[in-house]
Amino acid sequence: MKRMTLMAVLAALWAGPTQACDQALQAKADEIFQARCSSCHNDRARISGLSLAEGGAALIGQASTQVSGMERIAPGDPENSYVFRKIMGTHADVGGSGSRMPIGPALGDTQLADIEQWIRSCQ
Numbered sequence: 001m002k003r004m005t006l007m008a009v010l011a012a013l014w015a016g017p018t019q020a021c022d023q024a025l026q027a028k029a030d031e032i033f034q035a036r037c038s039s040c041h042n043d044r045a046r047i048s049g050l051s052l053a054e055g056g057a058a059l060i061g062q063a064s065t066q067v068s069g070m071e072r073i074a075p076g077d078p079e080n081s082y083v084f085r086k087i088m089g090t091h092a093d094v095g096g097s098g099s100r101m102p103i104g105p106a107l108g109d110t111q112l113a114d115i116e117q118w119i120r121s122c123q
Contacts, residue, residue: 021057021075022121029118030055032111036102050083056115059083060122067095075122084119088112 033041033052041050049065050072051058059072064082074080085091087107089100100106107115 020123021118025114025118025121026057028114032107032115036107066097070094073119076120078116078119081119084115087115
């Protein structure tokens with residue numbers, strides 16, 4: 001019995017944390033990231049060490065490389081998600097630098113709302 005318990009604990013630790021997000025909202029966010037962000041943030045370019053080739057879920061819980069103590073996507077918390085701050089253009093308010101993303105026209109209100117709702121749906 002002890003061995004089974006130990007194996008279950010080790011399996012859970014090895015698997016690492018998982019983040020559950022609303023799948024429909026995840027699909028909307030990934031569509032936006034693919035269309036507007038992945039030309040620069042992909043596995044080849046990795047600008048700022050960021051790739052969206054696997055979609056936004058890969059950023060959940062990942063430490064920001066720009067602002068110490070922030071996550072790229074903080075589950076359930078868009079205000080403390082550096083990527084969301086960067087696309088909103090409020091990244092400098094938390095110590096970030098550089099330009100609002102994406103380069104070119106800003107994301108529209110609907111796109112921003114879709115990404116915000118996706119982040120809020122993550123746990």
